[in-house]
Amino acid sequence: MKWKGRRQSGNLEDRRGTSATGKVVAGGGIIAVVIIILQLFGGETGQTIAPILEQINQQQSQSASSSQRELTADEIEIGNFVATVLADTEDVWHQVFQQHNLGAYKEPKMILFTQQVTSACGMASSAVGPFYCPGDQKVYMDLVFFNELHTRFGAQKGDFAIAYVTAHEIGHHVQTLLGTSQKVRQLQRNSSKAEGNKLSVALELQADFYAGLWAHHNQQYLEEGDIEEALSAAKAVGDDAIQKRMQGHVVPDSFTHGTSAQRMEWFLKGYRTGDMRNHDTFAVLIN
Numbered sequence: 001m002k003w004k005g006r007r008q009s010g011n012l013e014d015r016r017g018t019s020a021t022g023k024v025v026a027g028g029g030i031i032a033v034v035i036i037i038l039q040l041f042g043g044e045t046g047q048t049i050a051p052i053l054e055q056i057n058q059q060q061s062q063s064a065s066s067s068q069r070e071l072t073a074d075e076i077e078i079g080n081f082v083a084t085v086l087a088d089t090e091d092v093w094h095q096v097f098q099q100h101n102l103g104a105y106k107e108p109k110m111i112l113f114t115q116q117v118t119s120a121c122g123m124a125s126s127a128v129g130p131f132y133c134p135g136d137q138k139v140y141m142d143l144v145f146f147n148e149l150h151t152r153f154g155a156q157k158g159d160f161a162i163a164y165v166t167a168h169e170i171g172h173h174v175q176t177l178l179g180t181s182q183k184v185r186q187l188q189r190n191s192s193k194a195e196g197n198k199l200s201v202a203l204e205l206q207a208d209f210y211a212g213l214w215a216h217h218n219q220q221y222l223e224e225g226d227i228e229e230a231l232s233a234a235k236a237v238g239d240d241a242i243q244k245r246m247q248g249h250v251v252p253d254s255f256t257h258g259t260s261a262q263r264m265e266w267f268l269k270g271y272r273t274g275d276m277r278n279h280d281t282f283a284v285l286i287n
Helices: 030-039 045-059 073-099 145-151 159-178 180-189 193-217 226-236 239-247 260-273 281-285
Strands: 012-014 018-020 066-068 109-112 116-119 122-125 131-133 138-141
Touching: 012 073, 073 109, 073 159, 073 193, 116 138, 131 159, 138 159, 145 159, 159 180, 159 193, 159 226, 180 193, 193 226, 193 260, 193 281, 226 260
Parallel strands: 012 109, 109 138
Antiparallel strands: 018 066, 116 122, 131 138
């Protein structure tokens, strides 16, 4: 992706120079594994992640401390890249909201962190992966996740995988602004677990569609291979791919984010059409 020398968002806060050094259960236990399976980048955190984070908070040590360090040149560069991608999402969504009379687009904040972070949804460790918290309308991301995405889950290495994940999380912010996330939570309260999972899948695939829509409107900055990197990341984080890798078999009724094929399909639909009117994953997936 062509990004150097372009506008960077002022809505990014980089906390990577500060790292916590207390005991955090999610740092490497069974809770972390569960979170990875259920919440690998993204999700309507107010509905699915907050209870898990509350459990983590109850088990945390109260003696956590923090340390400061200088960021490396590579860390500074990737931070600048993310700030540029965030700026691009701001430009695109301001334009889309205006074109479709959706009201004013409210820009979210993004927090880059290391190891653990406190959000309005609770305390989270890096094991959660990138996530959006509707309580404070912020995206939280530990960039170490992308090494895991490549080495552990088999995604292609490249900067556009980061761009895709960022755009997906911003998609959850769009859903919050449009009231979609709130409607899904209300429906899930009166649904069976299987029905609630289907609603969650539709919500996640819509965020993938929004990521593709963003890429469509940002084509002037794309380079050869960028879309393939995004599709590789989408494939790697499909529920079926994760379950097969983590437990050796898949349980479709437990899917919360969609299969690899679905995630790639809806990203491509957004990318190829660039049309907000094609965003209704619920009409397609919910019978």
